[in-house]
Amino acid sequence: MLFQRQRQDRTGFTGRYRFAARSWSPASVLFPAHSPRFFLQQLKQRNCLVTVGEDEQMPPQQAAVFLKVYDLDKRQEEGSSASRPECVQILRIFTNQFPEAKITSFSVFEEAPPIIFIALGLDNGCIYCIQAVTGLGFQVDGQAFQLFAVTPSSVSLFNLQTQTPTGKILDEIGSETASVAMSDRSELIIGRHEAVYFYEVDGRGPCWAFEGEKKFLGWFRGYLLCVIADQRTGKNTFNIYDLKNRLIAHSIAVQEVSHMLCEWGNIVLIMADKSALFMWEKDMESKLDMLFKKNLYTVAINLVQSQQADAVATAEVLRKYGDHLYSKQNYDEAMAQYIHTIGHLEPSYVIQKFLDAQRIYNLTNYLEKLHEKGLASKDHTTLLLNCYTKLKDVEKLNLFIKSEDGVGEHKFDVETAIRVCRAANYHEHAMYVAKKSGRHEWYLKILLEDLDRYDEALQYINSLEPSQAGVTVKEYGKVLLEHKPKETIEILMRLCTEEGVPAKRGSSSVIMEFLEKYTNKVKDSPAQVEIHNTLLELYLSHDLDFPSLSQTGNKENGSLRADRGSRSGAMSRAKSNGRMNSDGVNEEKDRQERHQKGLLLLKRAWPSDQEQPLYDVDLAIILCEMNSFKAGLLFLYEKLKLYKEVIACYMQAHDHEGLIACCKRLGDSGKGGDPSLWADVLKYFGELGEDCSKEVKEVLTYVERDDILPPIIVVQTLSRNPCLTLSVIKDYIAQKLEQESKLIEEDRIAIEKYQEETAAMRKEIQDLRTNARIFQLSKCTACTFTLDLPAVHFMCMHSFHQRCLGDNEKECPECAPEYRAVLEMKRNLEQNSKDQDLFFQQVKTSKDGFSVIAEYFGKGIISKTSKGPAEALKPTNDYSNGNF
Numbered sequence: 001m002l003f004q005r006q007r008q009d010r011t012g013f014t015g016r017y018r019f020a021a022r023s024w025s026p027a028s029v030l031f032p033a034h035s036p037r038f039f040l041q042q043l044k045q046r047n048c049l050v051t052v053g054e055d056e057q058m059p060p061q062q063a064a065v066f067l068k069v070y071d072l073d074k075r076q077e078e079g080s081s082a083s084r085p086e087c088v089q090i091l092r093i094f095t096n097q098f099p100e101a102k103i104t105s106f107s108v109f110e111e112a113p114p115i116i117f118i119a120l121g122l123d124n125g126c127i128y129c130i131q132a133v134t135g136l137g138f139q140v141d142g143q144a145f146q147l148f149a150v151t152p153s154s155v156s157l158f159n160l161q162t163q164t165p166t167g168k169i170l171d172e173i174g175s176e177t178a179s180v181a182m183s184d185r186s187e188l189i190i191g192r193h194e195a196v197y198f199y200e201v202d203g204r205g206p207c208w209a210f211e212g213e214k215k216f217l218g219w220f221r222g223y224l225l226c227v228i229a230d231q232r233t234g235k236n237t238f239n240i241y242d243l244k245n246r247l248i249a250h251s252i253a254v255q256e257v258s259h260m261l262c263e264w265g266n267i268v269l270i271m272a273d274k275s276a277l278f279m280w281e282k283d284m285e286s287k288l289d290m291l292f293k294k295n296l297y298t299v300a301i302n303l304v305q306s307q308q309a310d311a312v313a314t315a316e317v318l319r320k321y322g323d324h325l326y327s328k329q330n331y332d333e334a335m336a337q338y339i340h341t342i343g344h345l346e347p348s349y350v351i352q353k354f355l356d357a358q359r360i361y362n363l364t365n366y367l368e369k370l371h372e373k374g375l376a377s378k379d380h381t382t383l384l385l386n387c388y389t390k391l392k393d394v395e396k397l398n399l400f401i402k403s404e405d406g407v408g409e410h411k412f413d414v415e416t417a418i419r420v421c422r423a424a425n426y427h428e429h430a431m432y433v434a435k436k437s438g439r440h441e442w443y444l445k446i447l448l449e450d451l452d453r454y455d456e457a458l459q460y461i462n463s464l465e466p467s468q469a470g471v472t473v474k475e476y477g478k479v480l481l482e483h484k485p486k487e488t489i490e491i492l493m494r495l496c497t498e499e500g501v502p503a504k505r506g507s508s509s510v511i512m513e514f515l516e517k518y519t520n521k522v523k524d525s526p527a528q529v530e531i532h533n534t535l536l537e538l539y540l541s542h543d544l545d546f547p548s549l550s551q552t553g554n555k556e557n558g559s560l561r562a563d564r565g566s567r568s569g570a571m572s573r574a575k576s577n578g579r580m581n582s583d584g585v586n587e588e589k590d591r592q593e594r595h596q597k598g599l600l601l602l603k604r605a606w607p608s609d610q611e612q613p614l615y616d617v618d619l620a621i622i623l624c625e626m627n628s629f630k631a632g633l634l635f636l637y638e639k640l641k642l643y644k645e646v647i648a649c650y651m652q653a654h655d656h657e658g659l660i661a662c663c664k665r666l667g668d669s670g671k672g673g674d675p676s677l678w679a680d681v682l683k684y685f686g687e688l689g690e691d692c693s694k695e696v697k698e699v700l701t702y703v704e705r706d707d708i709l710p711p712i713i714v715v716q717t718l719s720r721n722p723c724l725t726l727s728v729i730k731d732y733i734a735q736k737l738e739q740e741s742k743l744i745e746e747d748r749i750a751i752e753k754y755q756e757e758t759a760a761m762r763k764e765i766q767d768l769r770t771n772a773r774i775f776q777l778s779k780c781t782a783c784t785f786t787l788d789l790p791a792v793h794f795m796c797m798h799s800f801h802q803r804c805l806g807d808n809e810k811e812c813p814e815c816a817p818e819y820r821a822v823l824e825m826k827r828n829l830e831q832n833s834k835d836q837d838l839f840f841q842q843v844k845t846s847k848d849g850f851s852v853i854a855e856y857f858g859k860g861i862i863s864k865t866s867k868g869p870a871e872a873l874k875p876t877n878d879y880s881n882g883n884f
Contacts, residue, residue: 039106065093148188179214297321315344385420532615539598
């Protein structure tokens with residue numbers, strides 16, 4: 001039951017019009033129009049009512065049939081409380097030219113206002129007094145405007161576009177009753193006893209065999225409405241036919257029906273007893289639920305498709321149909337339904353149902369459709385390829401992998417396909433996908449790791465563009481060097497220097513030569529650091545057959561150091577015995593040349609305008625230490641400003657001349673050097689244990705010049721070397737004593753000066769406290785005019801007019817800036833006295849810490865009492881800025 005119904009009982013109407021709302025509640029408008037038998041139709045595109053019937057207001061002997069048009073928007077007052085629509089047009093149907101006949105049918109066709117077409121069928125065989133008809137209907141086909149006409153003996157089609165309508169007969173059989181309707185596709189529907197027929201402009205079309213007398217026919221939203229009378233039982237049945245799905249959507253026994261109409265989205269049957277039966281279509285969800293309960297899934301699918309439901313709703317119906325078929329073990333048909341849901345149903349829902357090995361064919365079909373629509377994920381690709389491999393269906397695997405549009409349009413995840421085929425030992429398929437998609441790293445991985453086809457891998461690399469070949473060589477160069485060193489080096493030469501130089505010597509030597517040529521050709525390589533690191537290892541090693549530091553651990557470094565020591569010891573013994581052969585001489589010469597190249601590389605790769613070099617500094621230091629490369633160590637330490645390590649190298653080598661020369665260069669503070677290096681050198685000579693008087697005297701010259709150490713420290717340091725005599729430091733001590741004497745004399749003179757100034761200040765203070773002061777200025781200090789009263793005199797002997805001072809009478813404008821500067825200095829001193837960190841820092845960094853402490857005492861920052869710095873710096877009474 002796709003429709004619901006409701007019965008309404010209402011009082012019948014006779015010859016009057018009453019307006020009703022959708023709830024079928026009659027409105028208050030009630031007005032006479034025609035005699036009891038009449039025809040009416042409300043227009044859709046304008047608010048008008050068209051009626052045809054006898055005018056009951058005229059006497060019976062003068063009664064005539066009129067067509068009236070009422071404008072429902074205009075009202076005429078009728079009485080005190082009611083109004084009726086205004087009749088805007090009255091047309092008399094029958095005249096002397098057209099004799100009167102009984103009207104049997106009435107049809108109105110309307111287009112955009114004001115176009116209205118009205119056809120009246122008469123019982124005398126005329127259409128509007130032309131032919132008597134029992135049914136009417138308009139048909140519009142493009143620009144053609146046509147009228148179907150049904151008589152008891154024929155079905156005709158009239159062309160109304162011409163000035164004189166022309167007609168043709170479509171069928172020699174007509175209809176005796178008014179069971180005529182029009183479909184929403186402009187088809188004429190005629191009900192006869194044996195069947196219901198559909199007519200188009202070219203003749204009779206399909207028919208539907210429904211036995212029984214068709215009293216009323218109608219069309220509603222694609223459904224055929226039919227009131228059928230059973231002559232055997234005398235009962236009437238109202239059926240709603242779904243012709244598309246070939247089923248009866250609704251059926252109900254009804255009484256005698258007088259009218260059938262469709263309005264407000266409802267079907268309304270008006271009975272002979274003046275009651276009404278309402279029917280309306282159920283909502284989509286209710287209809288689908290009913291169809292699902294009856295397992296009418298095909299009908300449900302047709303229903304959602306005919307209603308133009310969204311794709312999600314359609315997919316849900318298909319899913320339920322598929323579930324139904326799956327429960328009946330009809331797996332093929334179920335899968336056919338599931339395939340239609342792709343894009344709207346989660347694939348995992350279907351895949352879970354078909355994971356069983358017995359249904360792997362259905363699963364494969366579903367996964368193939370997923371890939372065709374571009375909706376497959378990596379997991380789906382993996383599963384599909386696994387299905388192919390389990391089925392050993394190489395033909396389908398070839399079709400999936402090697403199809404022309406497969407890889408190009410990326411209908412599957414390339415890396416997943418390669419990985420699965422590789423795992424299943426379908427290496428050729430994996431290589432095909434990798435090559436087709438340009439995944440060169442995967443292609444080489446399979447060749448080298450799975451198939452050990454090194455020659456083919458090298459050929460493939462040679463066929464690539466230089467940029468692509470460079471990436472692959474970077475990843476697999478080590479493996480290729482192990483198995484095909486000569487061919488690999490040639491490829492490297494070609495890629496990096498654009499020159500293919502044949503490799504004839506050992507691989508390490510060739511690599512060194514290759515890297516040298518590369519660095520000369522390419523100045524801004526992104527791998528400069530790594531290249532320079534490798535070159536340093538090659539330059540500084542004792543021979544070229546050595547493991548890379550980047551691949552050896554701490555233990556291997558220890559063994560390397562031990563090997564280096566043993567080789568150097570053997571070399572020394574060979575030299576001492578004078579039995580070094582020519583090969584050893586050549587090796588030593590080659591090593592020296594490489595060391596020179598290494599030093600040149602260290603300097604060239606660390607320009608003066610760069611903070612960091614183009615190599616690993618820590619690695620370079622380790623290499624220099626391991627291979628006793630002193631020149632390289634000195635350069636690196638000096639660039640890193642590790643000056644103490646630099647002089648330590650000279651100390652270890654007992655190179656006194658080089659040590660002092662280095663200190664002269666690195667210990668000059670005027671050039672950014674570190675003067676403390678001389679103290680370390682002096683300590684070194686003090687602990688040397690051998691006669692180094694010449695060197696010590698030279699060192700003492702710079703110690704004295706820069707005042708690096710106190711004399712007592714110098715004496716204590718050199719006293720540890722028993723080979724040094726007092727004569728070494730005699731001149732130094734004499735010069736220091738002379739300098740100290742001069743400083744003492746300068747301090748004595750300064751003390752006497754400060755004492756005299758202090759005595760004068762005290763006397764002045766005492767004089768201010770005990771004696772009066774006489775002010776003899778006759779002019780104002782500010783304006784220089786003659787001083788008159790009122791005047792202000794300050795103790796500093798400045799006098800001003802009171803008007804010149806303004807509001808500031810408490811301090812002398814001339815002396816105030818100097819006084820404020822003194823007060824600010826005192827405040828700063830008090831603040832510094834609380835900053836202990838600053839005090840200790842100055843003591844620590846000063847050459848003479850005692851002078852810093854004395855300065856703090858002299859400024860009164862450090863108090864000799866326990867009152868604290870603030871109390872100690874508290875000034876005494878001072879009247880220097882007083883006034884009266």
